[in-house]
Amino acid sequence: MAAKTGAAAFMFVLFLVSVACQAQLSPTFYDTSCPTATSTIRRAIRSAIASDRRMAASLIRLHFHDCFVQGCDASILLDETSSIQSEKTALGNMNSARGYNVIENAKTEVEKICPGVVSCADIIAVAARDASAYVGGPSYAVKLGRRDSTTASRTLANAELPAFFEDLESLISRFQKKGLTARDMVALSGSHTLGQAQCFTFRDRIYNDSNVDAGFASTRRRRCPRVGSDSTLAPA
Numbered sequence: 001m002a003a004k005t006g007a008a009a010f011m012f013v014l015f016l017v018s019v020a021c022q023a024q025l026s027p028t029f030y031d032t033s034c035p036t037a038t039s040t041i042r043r044a045i046r047s048a049i050a051s052d053r054r055m056a057a058s059l060i061r062l063h064f065h066d067c068f069v070q071g072c073d074a075s076i077l078l079d080e081t082s083s084i085q086s087e088k089t090a091l092g093n094m095n096s097a098r099g100y101n102v103i104e105n106a107k108t109e110v111e112k113i114c115p116g117v118v119s120c121a122d123i124i125a126v127a128a129r130d131a132s133a134y135v136g137g138p139s140y141a142v143k144l145g146r147r148d149s150t151t152a153s154r155t156l157a158n159a160e161l162p163a164f165f166e167d168l169e170s171l172i173s174r175f176q177k178k179g180l181t182a183r184d185m186v187a188l189s190g191s192h193t194l195g196q197a198q199c200f201t202f203r204d205r206i207y208n209d210s211n212v213d214a215g216f217a218s219t220r221r222r223r224c225p226r227v228g229s230d231s232t233l234a235p236a
């Protein structure tokens with residue numbers, strides 16, 4: 001009898017483990033647990049973009065920078081603690097990544113209707129899609145059911161986020177390591193249609209690169225001198 005119960009308990013645990021391992025992301029993940037999750041997120045995202053147009057770009061980039069480090073797990077949202085090295089201060093994020101507060105507001109709204117149900121990782125993913133759609137970019141179904149990380153890594157963020165000074169070969173290899181092709185990289189880089197970049201990130205390109213359109217480089221040089229104006233913005 002005890003052996004039988006033990007076996008049953010074991011089978012049940014095995015069943016749980018297999019469910020956890022096979023758990024599939026699905027666009028309908030919250031349809032029963034929180035039916036208004038996605039519309040609540042959309043409302044929060046639209047309102048943030050309505051008062052700051054650039055936020056659409058910033059939320060898309062936040063999703064990218066979240067996913068490139070440990071996967072799309074909201075690790076980018078974690079602040080520094082004694083046991084967590086925040087990714088917010090990694091080279092590619094510090095004084096550059098924006099929209100943390102917008103995600104936090106969306107999470108607050110979602111918590112009001114369905115406490116403890118919707119992950120921050122899903123909110124970031126949905127926010128990026130909603131941002132794109134709201135400003136006239138592409139829309140797409142977002143699969144849901146991601147879990148939030150309890151860890152973050154500035155070390156990984158510094159090592160894995162693509163940097164502005166890298167060459168094409170190096171960038172392609174970065175994306176390849178994430179299972180993305182050069183073609184994927186080019187398509188995704190189309191999101192630079194939106195948003196802004198600081199002078200220090202493109203300075204070398206407009207003064208030193210021979211493969212940048214001369215007229216474009218000269219326009220950019222007007223507000224991005226060889227020295228100074230490091231944070232002056234130009235379309236990304």
Ligand code: HEM
Pocket residue numbers: 054056057058059060061064095096097098162163164171185188189191192194195196197198199201236
């Ligand atoms: C291919 C490698 C990439 C490099 C080297 C790169 C680099 C950069 C740099 C240097 C900036 C300006 C940041 C600043 O000045 O603060 C920027 C902005 C931006 N990036 Fe990328 N990026 C890459 C790929 C991507 C991808 C894949 C996405 C999204 C799918 C993306 C979305 C954006 C957006 C939307 C902005 C503007 C953000 C804003 O205005 O707040 N980038 N990127």
Ligand SMILES: *[C@@H]1O[C@H](CO)[C@@H](O)[C@H](O)[C@H]1NC(C)=O
Pocket residue numbers: 203204207208226
């Ligand atoms: C361009 O290249 C020169 C020579 O390698 C270097 O000294 C300079 O810092 C580079 N960048 C700019 C913005 O001139």
